[in-house]
Amino acid sequence: MVMDILLDVRELEPPEPLEKVLEALCVLENGQRIRMIHHREPHPLYPILQREGFRYETHFTDEGAFEILIWRSSPDN
Amino acid sequence: MLPIGLSFQQAPPISVPFRFFLTAPLFLLAAATLLLVEGPDLMVHRHSAAALAAAHLLTLGFSSMVMCGALLQLLPVLGGVPLSHPGRMAWLVHAPLVAGTLGLALAFLSGQALFFHLALIFLGTAFGCFGLWLASTLRKIRGGGASIQGMRAALAALIVTVSLGLVLAAARSSGLTIPYVPLSSLHPLWGLGGWTTLLIAGLAYQLIPMFQLTAPYPARMTSRLIPTLLLLLAGKTLGEFLPGSTGKALSLAASLGLDAGYLWFATVTWQLLSRRRRKVPDTTLQFWRLGLGLLMLSVGIALLAEVMGDGLPEPWLLMLGVLALPGFILCVIQGMLYKIVPFLTWFHLQSAYPGLGIVPNVRDIHARFHADRQLALLAVALAALAVSCWLPALSRVAGLLWMAHALWLEINVLQAARIFLKVRRVARIREAH
Numbered sequence: 311m312v313m314d315i316l317l318d319v320r321e322l323e324p325p326e327p328l329e330k331v332l333e334a335l336c337v338l339e340n341g342q343r344i345r346m347i348h349h350r351e352p353h354p355l356y357p358i359l360q361r362e363g364f365r366y367e368t369h370f371t372d373e374g375a376f377e378i379l380i381w382r383s384s385p386d387n
Numbered sequence: 388m389l390p391i392g393l394s395f396q397q398a399p400p401i402s403v404p405f406r407f408f409l410t411a412p413l414f415l416l417a418a419a420t421l422l423l424v425e426g427p428d429l430m431v432h433r434h435s436a437a438a439l440a441a442a443h444l445l446t447l448g449f450s451s452m453v454m455c456g457a458l459l460q461l462l463p464v465l466g467g468v469p470l471s472h473p474g475r476m477a478w479l480v481h482a483p484l485v486a487g488t489l490g491l492a493l494a495f496l497s498g499q500a501l502f503f504h505l506a507l508i509f510l511g512t513a514f515g516c517f518g519l520w521l522a523s524t525l526r527k528i529r530g531g532g533a534s535i536q537g538m539r540a541a542l543a544a545l546i547v548t549v550s551l552g553l554v555l556a557a558a559r560s561s562g563l564t565i566p567y568v569p570l571s572s573l574h575p576l577w578g579l580g581g582w583t584t585l586l587i588a589g590l591a592y593q594l595i596p597m598f599q600l601t602a603p604y605p606a607r608m609t610s611r612l613i614p615t616l617l618l619l620l621a622g623k624t625l626g627e628f629l630p631g632s633t634g635k636a637l638s639l640a641a642s643l644g645l646d647a648g649y650l651w652f653a654t655v656t657w658q659l660l661s662r663r664r665r666k667v668p669d670t671t672l673q674f675w676r677l678g679l680g681l682l683m684l685s686v687g688i689a690l691l692a693e694v695m696g697d698g699l700p701e702p703w704l705l706m707l708g709v710l711a712l713p714g715f716i717l718c719v720i721q722g723m724l725y726k727i728v729p730f731l732t733w734f735h736l737q738s739a740y741p742g743l744g745i746v747p748n749v750r751d752i753h754a755r756f757h758a759d760r761q762l763a764l765l766a767v768a769l770a771a772l773a774v775s776c777w778l779p780a781l782s783r784v785a786g787l788l789w790m791a792h793a794l795w796l797e798i799n800v801l802q803a804a805r806i807f808l809k810v811r812r813v814a815r816i817r818e819a820h
Contacts, residue, residue: 321665323598325733329748332741349600349664 312342320349320375331355335364335380344380351376398464399473401735401807406481407456408728408800414448414488415717416793421492422772423786427779433705434571440495442575445712447488447510450583453720455480455517457590457727458538462521465593466528466535476520484513491556503560507553514549518542533609537589540617544581547624551577569627575708580645581620583716585613588652590723598726599672601659608655612648619644642693646686653679653686670758674722677766681714705776713789714769721765721796725758732803740814752806756799764792 315334319327327348334344346352351368355378359366365383368376418441422429429437459477463470470476487509494502521542528535551574558565596603603609619641626638657679660672688707692699729752736746771785 321600323600323665325730325737325749329733329737332737350597 312339314343314345316345316347318347320347327352328355331380332358335359335362338364338380338382340382342381344378346378346380347371348376348378352378398734398738399460399470399477401731403470403473403477404456404460404727404731405800405804406477407452407459408724409797409804410481410485411449411452411456412793412797412800414444414452415796416790417448417492418444419786419789419793421786422789423783426783426786430705430775430779430782432701433708436495436498438705440492442708442712443491443495444488445717446578446583447484447491450716450720452484452488453724454583454586455484457723458521458586460727460731461590462524462538466524466531468524468527470520470524476516479516480513480520482513483509483516487511487513494556494560500560503556507556507560510549511553514545518546518549532593533604533613534589534593537585537592537613540613541582541586541589543617544577544585544620547620548574548578548582566628573624573627576623577620579711579716580649581617584649584652585616587716587719588613588616591652591656594723594726595656595659595675599660599663599669599675600665601663604655604659608651612652616645616648619648639693642689646690646693649682650686653682670762671722671725673762674718674725674758674765677762678715678718678722681710681718681769685710685715702776706773709769709772709776713772718765721761724796724800725753725756725761728800728803729753729756732807736807736810740810745810745813745817747806747810752803755802755806758799761792761795761799764788764795768792 315338317327317330317334319330322330327346331344331346331352338344356366359380363383364380366378366380368378371377421437421441421444425437429435429441432438433442459470459473459480462468487506490502490506490509493499494506521538525531525535525539525542531539551570554565555567555570555574557563558567592604592609595601623638623641623645626634626636626641628634629637657676660675660679663672685707688703688710692704692707729749732752733746733749740746768785768788768791771781771788775782775785
């Protein structure tokens with residue numbers, strides 16, 4: 311089992327959260343997930359993920375943050 | 388794995404906002420040069436020809452220039468309504484705004500009717516095109532948050548400001564008799580306290596929590612402040628034209644309400660910034676703090692003017708103008724510029740060349756600007772200008788400091804354009820191989 315990549319971007323201002331997640335997507339392995347913790351829902355990220363063949367789930371956590379889990383939708387992309 | 392890029396279809400090309408951002412400091416430089424040349428003559432009275440020319444170089448040439456450029460870039464993205472024919476639209480607003488601002492400054496300085504006529508035509512074209520675009524775009528956005536509502540109110544205030552300005556300019560050039568005293572006080576009130584401040588407040592609702600990592604503005608403020616300020620501006624206008632004590636009472640009540648509203652915005656924004664989550668130093672935060680402090684001071688002097696009626700000496704009234712225009716408005720707009728310019732540089736490069744590993748990250752772009760030096764120059768230039776209200780002999784020193792400030796800003800925006808062009812050149816070479 312590959313470890314998740316944890317990206318806590320709550321203390322970063324735009325566009326640094328986007329910069330970080332774009333970098334992480336490039337090195338994301340099959341079966342691995344990015345766990346992004348954000349203080350707001352990153353709406354601009356979603357169309358990029360869909361276009362590039364990633365899947366994601368967003369949850370609102372008890373700490374009052376958004377947790378976005380991202381993984382590859384198929385091994386080929 | 389292919390590199391991942393951005394694709395916000397709504398964003399217009401970088402040349403659209405940057406032509407406005409690159410031109411604006413040149414008008415600041417022109418206003419500073421005028422202060423250097425005219426010296427104490429400019430500081431004699433707030434309605435002197437040179438003071439009016441300098442004020443319009445700042446309001447039209449700098450603050451409206453930046454705000455038009457920023458809105459042409461931000462509104463299509465925030466509202467999800469693409470800007471059709473962005474290049475043509477930018478040209479239709481930018482070129483006549485440049486020509487009209489220069490024409491109006493020359494008109495005040497020379498007193499020649501021809502320049503007033505030219506200014507009327509060019510500024511009418513610039514704001515006509517911009518206003519029509521803004522109105523049609525805002526109509527297409529369903530609902531919209533507090534920021535969009537702020538833009539709607541700012542547009543209404545812009546229409547009143549420009550209409551009053553056109554009437555005043557037409558009267559000066561043709562000798563038409565108009566109620567000059569109320570119109571000449573309502574025009575700057577709608578321009579600074581309406582169009583500019585309502586837009587700043589509307590954008591702040593979105594940009595302060597996002598870029599400064601603060602809590603959101605309280606809902607009771609975002610839902611009530613801007614519509615109330617707009618109503619109070621209308622009340623003040625009505626009060627100025629109603630005869631007798633009723634008009635005076637309405638005008639005073641509206642002025643006090645406006646002061647309270649501006650103070651509320653300044654206090655809440657200050658508190659939000661004090662409790663921001665991110666504790667690393669940030670110069671743009673200091674631009675905001677300085678601007679908000681100056682807004683509070685200018686409200687204090689405005690209150691004094693309202694209580695004392697016509698009894699407040701001219702240097703205080705000049706000081707009120709200095710604290711509000713080159714003070715609050717320039718500080719806050721530059722605070723926004725130093726966030727928006729690096730962001731847009733990165734955004735457009737990342738969109739165009741995502742996978743070549745040549746796009747600098749946004750922190751590196753920020754680091755090249757030395758915004759702290761800009762802030763220091765601004766603070767010293769403002770202090771010199773404020774002292775010049777009482778000691779006009781110092782005004783040429785203030786002019787020199789403002790020239791240095793304007794040049795530094797221009798160099799920094801040019802630096803952003805240089806970074807963009809350099810990365811684009813490298814990318815094209817790599818793509819060619």
